[in-house]
């Protein structure tokens with residue numbers, strides 16, 4: 001591990017990170033979710049802390065722990081709870097990285113009684129969740145705002161559309177079709193694109209190493225924006 005004193009790249013910065021999936025309740029025993037394990041977001045939180053930042057980590061339901069003292073972990077379950085917590089911590093943040101895999105839809109009704117099985121088929125009415133990153137992009141002031149894009153077709157073009165649409169300062173594009181990349185594993189390969197559309201390929205390596213490179217690119221691009 002490298003050690004930094006007062007001149008660490010992210011010294012004095014408040015970094016807000018979201019990680020993991022969200023769970024959208026159907027009834028007390030059932031929910032919708034996705035394959036996110038939270039590893040990429042937790043690695044980003046660890047690396048931001050080791051680069052000198054104070055970190056708030058808003059985490060969906062995951063089975064991971066953090067080791068750094070400077071990480072304030074806030075656990076949430078639903079996309080609505082993640083929306084509330086991200087907006088609560090946003091004003092005092094300098095850097096925001098949305099690594100969470102937020103559910104795009106939630107059941108229209110969440111039942112407090114367990115649903116009994118009845119007919120042979122079952123339909124659940126779903127509605128769109130709020131787009132947390134889009135909302136933060138619309139509210140953005142001094143913050144450096146980065147999001148992820150999970151793609152299977154034309155990943156870089158699709159990722160750049162999200163960068164522009166959500167008013168991001170950087171997008172980290174995950175090609176879900178690439179070897180060793182994406183959900184679950186301990187490795188990743190991503191393309192980092194900033195608002196000047198400068199592209200950096202971060203080739204296959206551990207999620208921890210990818211996380212460090214992402215945080216260093218963000219530190220570089222923050223400096224470029226303020227000079």
Ligand code: CTP
Nearest residue numbers: 098099100102129130131132133147148149150
């Ligand atoms: N995101 C969010 N709130 C949502 C959905 C997504 O904040 N309700 C964020 C994710 O955390 C991620 C980014 O938006 O940082 C991109 O997520 P992704 O699923 O790739 O894109 P979407 O905009 O949801 O579009 P689609 O799934 O249709 O490709």
Ligand code: CA
Nearest residue numbers: 101102103104
């Ligand atoms: Ca989505």
